[in-house]
Amino acid sequence: MLSLDDLGIVQGTDxxxxxxxYLKHYERLFAPWQHAPITLVEIGVFDGASLRTWRQFFxxxxxxxxxxxxxxxxxxxxxxxxxxGSQTDAAFLDEVARWTRPNIIIxxxxxxxxxxxxxxxxxxxxxxxxxxxxxxxxxxxxxxNASYWRGTAECPPxxxxxxxxxxxxxxxxxxxxxIEAFPSAVAIWKSARTNLDAVEARxxxxxxxGEATAESFYRQALFLRDRGKIxxxxxxxxRAIEMDSTRPWYHxxxxxxxxxxxxxxxxx
Numbered sequence: 001m002l003s004l005d006d007l008g009i010v011q012g013t014d015x016x017x018x019x020x021x022y023l024k025h026y027e028r029l030f031a032p033w034q035h036a037p038i039t040l041v042e043i044g045v046f047d048g049a050s051l052r053t054w055r056q057f058f059x060x061x062x063x064x065x066x067x068x069x070x071x072x073x074x075x076x077x078x079x080x081x082x083x084x085g086s087q088t089d090a091a092f093l094d095e096v097a098r099w100t101r102p103n104i105i106i107x108x109x110x111x112x113x114x115x116x117x118x119x120x121x122x123x124x125x126x127x128x129x130x131x132x133x134x135x136x137x138x139x140x141x142x143x144x145n146a147s148y149w150r151g152t153a154e155c156p157p158x159x160x161x162x163x164x165x166x167x168x169x170x171x172x173x174x175x176x177x178x179i180e181a182f183p184s185a186v187a188i189w190k191s192a193r194t195n196l197d198a199v200e201a202r203x204x205x206x207x208x209x210g211e212a213t214a215e216s217f218y219r220q221a222l223f224l225r226d227r228g229k230i231x232x233x234x235x236x237x238x239r240a241i242e243m244d245s246t247r248p249w250y251h252x253x254x255x256x257x258x259x260x261x262x263x264x265x266x267x268x
Contacts, residue, residue: 003027004057011056013049015108015136022136023053025182029132030104035059038103041066041096043087043119048075050108055079064100066109087119097126106134113141114151117160130177130192135161139184161186174226200227207235214243218250221257230261 004027008016015022037060042050045067054063055077063080065072066087076082085092087109105123107116116135124133140149141156150156167173177189203220206212212220221236237254244250 004030004053007056008050008053011049011053012047013053015050015053020136020184022182022185025185025187026134027057029180029187030057033058033061033103036103037061039064039100040104040106041100041102041123042106042108043067044108044110045069045072045075045082046108048072048080048082050106051075051080051082052077062100064096064102066096087115090118090122093119093122094126097123101128102126103128103131104134105131106136108136111137111140112149112151113153113155113157113160116157117153120161124188124190125175127190129190131190133188133190134185135188136185138186161188164188174223174228199223200229203236204232207232207239210239212239214240214247214250217243218247218253221253225253225257225260230257230264233257234261 002010003024005017005023008023009018013023014020015026017024034057038058039062040054040058041064042054043066045051045065048065051063051065054061061079065075065080065082066085067082068084068086070084073082073084083096085096087093087107102123105127107119109115109119120133120135127133135157138158140146141158146156153160164173164176164179168176168179175191177191179189180187200223203223206216206220217236217240221233221240224230224233224236234254234257237250237257241250241254
């Protein structure tokens, strides 16, 4: 049986070890989905080589390619759909995401910094919980030619997505489960939790009723903080300290929440 990298070499995609070398990483990352009924959306079709590679690797997947070039329609085939539209068109991206419900999104599109960040902001939220969003060819954004790919972005995507590592490590991004970087690319995994809004609503009810222990209020404060709900988080941690002021980690959490509240107020 051919590996994913072998399939890529046969199809001639630049994702293989003959060029960028992404496929050896993707085989490991995507192995749990190889025989599952998933949807993979790739931004950027070009010659269709990567779409054909995906179709051969994933036995039950729906493969969808997006491109602005209508000539790419010729790469549609059994199990492969090609849709024409721009990654800078919010309505187009939202519509595609709604009807595809992607498990995997790979941005191999324009490589322009502002396009990359714009697309991520519109598409990541539509990923199935536990899904993976990959951005390729980040090496274009370092070195003497980096400014050519900047577009209107204030910073290169290497800086923008690099900040995510710190936000995940400090539990400031509840929507991101983990991030993995490999040469010239980054894979961002969406949190697998599916009922965050419902949990938040229930936590709000408990805060209002006061029917919880000090430790429960502390855990709720961390949950709300990580969801960006700083005001309710302040209420929850205050309740925890009111019930039991002897636990130093409660006070540490309160200092962190207050610092975030001050930072948010300063930014506004």
